[in-house]
Amino acid sequence: MIDAIWNNLILNPMVNILLLIYQYLFHNFGLAIILLTALIRLITMPLTLRQQRSMEKMQEMQRSKKWKDIEKKFKGDKPKIQQEQMKLYREMGVSPFGGCLPLLLQFPIIIGLYQSITRALATVPMQLLELSKHMYPFIPAALLPLNNRFLWWDLSQPERLVSPEILGFGIPVLTILVVATSFLQTRMTTPPSADSQGAQMSKMMSLYMPFLFGFFAYSYAAGLALYFVTTNVMTIAQYAALGKVNWRQVLSLRGAS
């Protein structure tokens, strides 16, 4: 039941849009991933902006005199502090869930996109059979199998730039790009925190997340790494275009705190 809902509402439309883009975009799966990622970023932009605004509002509130007064006044009485902070949330019209609800709403889309890439790549018979069950009738079967080459990458395999004559081992170029762009993106989208615990968490995240995504990029199909890089670059570009980037904070390891 859940499978059917997921497939019909999220996965199948995404797989078919990806195939449709592939059909009209020079039969290039790399470009199809980039364009679909861009389209989804555009569609979810209102959610992203809302999440961003909400986080900024919260930061602003946490830096306000009222917030600090509460902490000072009820020092040592945690329940009371939290009760008063709740009142302040209501007074200032800030939703404590405002930051994470839009993020939650984006999850199915991100996971669906991720799954649609792996499904469309269909590297073994079982996957191709599965793909055939999810294709809409107007998608021509002659499209298959998809050309999974993009630049020097086989998008269905973990990517390595190999030059055995020079190095004798493969350089994971896409993984390096994923780590670098994830680092920048995390630094940009994590606002400086007012409290020390939050600052510590932000700092940890800005180091931990790039390596986590780097691990996925290193281990799984290059098509997914391409998706990570595209979505990171788009987020960075979006922040830069909105003038929200504090480059000093982004480039400083201490900046998040």
Add this chain to the structure above:
Amino acid sequence: MIATRLGSSRRLAWALVPLMAFVLAGCSTAGGVAASWPSVSAGADRVYVAYGPAVYAVDLEGDEVWRYPKEAVRDLAFYAAPAVSEDGMVYAGAYTGHLFALDAETGDLEWEFPTADGADGTADGRIVGSPTIAGDVLLVPTDGGTLFFLDRLSGETLRTFEADGQLWSAPRIEDGTAYLASLAHTVYAIDVSSAEQVWSTNLGFAIADSPTLEAGTVLAGILGDSLVALQARDGREVWRAPSQGWLWGSPAVVEGQAIFGDVFGNVYALNLADGRLLWQQTPGEAVTSSPVVADGRVVFGFDSGKLVAYDLETRSVDWDETAAGAILSDPVVAGSSVIVAVTSKEALLQAFDAATGDPMWNYLPASGG
């Protein structure tokens, strides 16, 4: 308590990110060794099934004779049915880029050939289609599009042929020519002695299974709603008969009829000479394999687990049975039984009486292999 929950919203959002990463990791199989289905081949007095990390030899009473490798090897995965020679060898190709030549009697390794030459050791040489024996030569198709011609005794490379796309099926041999289908829409005729291309024909759609050869005709089912007949001598298209759904298997040819099924649950019998429809049944369940002919019957395995035998004379169902799981690869005839490899926790192989359909035995490997 409420206040604590609300005050931690940002932390909650951050906690969800690794959770999402975890979910993403669970969703992906493309980069690792992905799941597939078991495939079985028949020898003189036993069958050989390749699935997951091992190849199993099972006698015709359902008892395991040997398995290779004896101890589990990390990341080893077999997708293709082994090839069995009359002089007592079994050739099993692994998805991880190795071809193993095994003694059919003992399962001992005679030689091993690495078909992989990709950056991570697996990229180009993954074997999805079965190897094929042509006298002293072994033809090994690979996912990277290379068809290896190996010396069957030593495993030495004699020559290679480069196709224009992935090779997921075994070549078929007739009169010194190998007929090979590629996923990149092309059927090739290749001279076995020189590995030179005789002809190639683009069918416009992917071809997942081996072509069938009969009376100077090459029959190929395409992932695009047709069965196509080509002339074996020059590759010219003779006829193209429509089907309602994709064809994953190749037809069985018997008494001048080409019999096959599609993924929309139709079974067709065509006149081999001109592709005219002779009869059709609609069992309604997807066929992803090739049927086998056994004693005046043509037997189909369905992905629902159903096994149906059609009487060739009456053109109606003679018997039907239900296997323990989906039948996604070709059934084989061994002795008086039809044996299917199934994807199930109850059995890996199931044998049915070819004449009556009565279940005969099940085989499930004991863990540890």
